[in-house]
Amino acid sequence: MSATSGAPMIEVRDLTKNYGSFTALQGLTFQVPKGQVVGFLGPNGAGKSTTMKILTGYAGQTSGSAAVAGIDVQADPVAARQNIGYLTESNPLYEEMMVKEYLDFIAEIRKIPTDRKSVRIKEVVERCGLGNMIGKDIGHLSKGYRQRVGLAQAILHDPDLLILDEPTSGLDPNQIVEIRNLIREIGEEKTVIMSTHILSEVQNTASRVLIINEGKLVADDSPENLTHEEGGTLYVVVAPKNGTPLEHNMVERMLTGLPEVSQVNAHEITDEGALGFKVRYSGEDPRRSVFESVVKENMVLLEMRRHHVSLEDTFRKLTSND
Amino acid sequence: MSAVTAIAKREIRSFFNSPMAYITLGVFLLLSGYFYFNTLFLVGQASLREFFNLAPLLFVVFAPALTMRLLAEERKAGTIELLLTMPIRDSHVVFGKFLAALVIVAIGLLLTLPYALSVANLTANNSSFDWGPAVGGYLGLLLMAASFIALGLWASSLSRNQIVGFIIGLLLCFAFYIIDRTAVFLPASMGSVFEFLSVDYHFRNIARGVLDTRDLIFYFSLTGAGLLLTTRTLASSRQ
Ligand SMILES: Nc1ncnc2c1ncn2[C@@H]1O[C@H](COP(=O)(O)OP(=O)(O)OP(=O)(O)O)[C@@H](O)[C@H]1O
Ligand SMILES: [Mg+2]
Numbered sequence: 001m002s003a004t005s006g007a008p009m010i011e012v013r014d015l016t017k018n019y020g021s022f023t024a025l026q027g028l029t030f031q032v033p034k035g036q037v038v039g040f041l042g043p044n045g046a047g048k049s050t051t052m053k054i055l056t057g058y059a060g061q062t063s064g065s066a067a068v069a070g071i072d073v074q075a076d077p078v079a080a081r082q083n084i085g086y087l088t089e090s091n092p093l094y095e096e097m098m099v100k101e102y103l104d105f106i107a108e109i110r111k112i113p114t115d116r117k118s119v120r121i122k123e124v125v126e127r128c129g130l131g132n133m134i135g136k137d138i139g140h141l142s143k144g145y146r147q148r149v150g151l152a153q154a155i156l157h158d159p160d161l162l163i164l165d166e167p168t169s170g171l172d173p174n175q176i177v178e179i180r181n182l183i184r185e186i187g188e189e190k191t192v193i194m195s196t197h198i199l200s201e202v203q204n205t206a207s208r209v210l211i212i213n214e215g216k217l218v219a220d221d222s223p224e225n226l227t228h229e230e231g232g233t234l235y236v237v238v239a240p241k242n243g244t245p246l247e248h249n250m251v252e253r254m255l256t257g258l259p260e261v262s263q264v265n266a267h268e269i270t271d272e273g274a275l276g277f278k279v280r281y282s283g284e285d286p287r288r289s290v291f292e293s294v295v296k297e298n299m300v301l302l303e304m305r306r307h308h309v310s311l312e313d314t315f316r317k318l319t320s321n322d
Numbered sequence: 323m324s325a326v327t328a329i330a331k332r333e334i335r336s337f338f339n340s341p342m343a344y345i346t347l348g349v350f351l352l353l354s355g356y357f358y359f360n361t362l363f364l365v366g367q368a369s370l371r372e373f374f375n376l377a378p379l380l381f382v383v384f385a386p387a388l389t390m391r392l393l394a395e396e397r398k399a400g401t402i403e404l405l406l407t408m409p410i411r412d413s414h415v416v417f418g419k420f421l422a423a424l425v426i427v428a429i430g431l432l433l434t435l436p437y438a439l440s441v442a443n444l445t446a447n448n449s450s451f452d453w454g455p456a457v458g459g460y461l462g463l464l465l466m467a468a469s470f471i472a473l474g475l476w477a478s479s480l481s482r483n484q485i486v487g488f489i490i491g492l493l494l495c496f497a498f499y500i501i502d503r504t505a506v507f508l509p510a511s512m513g514s515v516f517e518f519l520s521v522d523y524h525f526r527n528i529a530r531g532v533l534d535t536r537d538l539i540f541y542f543s544l545t546g547a548g549l550l551l552t553t554r555t556l557a558s559s560r561q
Contacts, residue, residue, distance in 0.1 A: 053403075053561060056407040060560060060561075078409045078410065079409070081408065084407070088403050090403075092399050092403060092404060093401070094399075095399075096336055097332075105328060105331075109328045111324075
């Protein structure tokens with residue numbers, strides 16, 4: 001392929017997009033190196049689809065630049081698109097065509113040589129689990145199978161970059177798992193950028209998360225870092241060892257005294273005679289020291305559970321507009 | 323296989339998969355059959371002239387009817403996003419659609435050949451049949467159809483609505499058909515310009531059996547202009 005070697009697979013620089021007087025993207029800049037699987041997150045209207053449409057050449061930017069495999073998508077759209085497989089958000093298909101006919105058509109447009117065409121279609125059909133559907137009209141397929149046809153179309157020419165706009169939207173939980181596994185498989189060899197509203201999807205498939213809000217990048221990190229940089233919260237329940245009632249202030253002072261702990265609040269519990277606390281910490285995991293000091297003070301640790309900062313929490317914090 | 327033929331092939335197949343194809347072709351054949359033979363019953367004489375007089379008007383209606391959905395439907399269904407993000411030029415999409423409609427028209431014309439042959443048979447009894455105008459007429463019809471298809475395709479690219487595409491296409495084709503008849507109301511210099519712009523005027527020239535480059539240039543230019551406009555409209559339909 002005509003890709004410039006060494007260039008990142010996606011390079012978006014200072015991308016701005018206006019729709020009339022409305023600004024959908026304002027100075028978006030990011031790079032995706034070859035082989036990375038990137039989750040592209042953001043609330044409705046953040047500009048995810050717009051970014052993807054610019055990368056695929058369906059929309060033109062107002063200013064800034066976008067390049068795929070080192071090829072500017074405006075300067076040489078045909079060459080740039082040769083490297084891309086694209087599943088659009090609405091996944092429009094020719095309803096009256098059979099799955100087989102449709103993939104044939106895509107293969108012809110993509111100029112896949114005739115001698116390789118049928119082998120390649122067979123591979124893709126198998127990979128996407130479409131074996132029993134190839135003779136069916138696309139208009140008669142369920143949503144999940146339509147999505148598979150869209151994916152099959154996107155990977156047919158074995159592109160280096162897959163741009164997937166909400167690949168699992170509207171699918172049932174089983175289908176989501178299957179499509180997600182498929183994407184993970186593809187991601188072992190290819191560069192993938194996928195937008196989604198399902199954050200757990202990103203946690204399971206992507207090694208990097210880009211979060212945009214109102215057309216601007218607000219986070220760019222691994223899912224692990226996005227969920228751990230905050231520290232976390234422990235829920236701790238302690239009980240007296242031999243009937244002597246516990247003193248709330250004493251226990252609270254003890255917990256606050258631990259070096260990792262930043263804040264301690266009372267926490268409602270139902271256990272008779274026991275006390276509950278919500279312990280916030282910012283650095284190291286304090287569970288070990290909590291346990292040791294509770295034992296040292298001659299109390300019983302009835303319960304201790306850790307509440308992770310979820311990607312949802314981070315997402316909400318970064319994209320809430322107040 | 324090139325992208326252009328892939329698009330054309332898909333379009334032709336989808337046309338012949340729908341019942342509308344057979345209704346359209348059926349009506350077309352009925353009407354052209356009527357044009358061929360109505361003089362036979364009225365005056366007892368068959369000639370191609372009647373058919374070639376009326377066929378242009380037939381194409382004014384049938385060409386936009388064929389083209390109305392070609393791009394409007396892609397825009398409405400959203401499949402245009404698929405086509406416009408394939409590694410092909412916008413003009414390839416337009417050429418593919420154009421080629422599909424032209425092939426369908428050619429099939430329609432081919433199916434009227436038996437009419438022409440039976441008229442030739444009837445005439446050949448007492449005098450020899452002059453094939454020049456017949457060949458010229460068919461060639462002229464194909465050229466005219468090409469220009470009407472290009473105009474209709476542009477009309478189809480303007481909106482997501484097929485009916486809008488049909489009406490605009492019909493008006494455009496009709497304008498290029500009727501324009502030389504307005505020439506009589508104009509000063510001679512203007513009149514000849516209008517005459518040159520008329521699809522029907524050039525058709526009458528070719529149908530006489532004389533192939534003049536001026537007529538060919540006219541059809542090629544009009545077709546080219548329609549396809550160029552379509553490509554530009556398609557490009558600007560990107561978001
Ligand atoms: N063709 C268009 N004309 C006008 N405004 C548009 C157009 N396309 C998108 N927009 C606007 O641009 C903004 C970004 O839209 P975009 O589709 O990129 O969001 P998104 O992040 O994909 O959202 P979602 O999660 O809902 O898919 C939205 O406010 C949308 O209304
Ligand atoms: Mg979107």
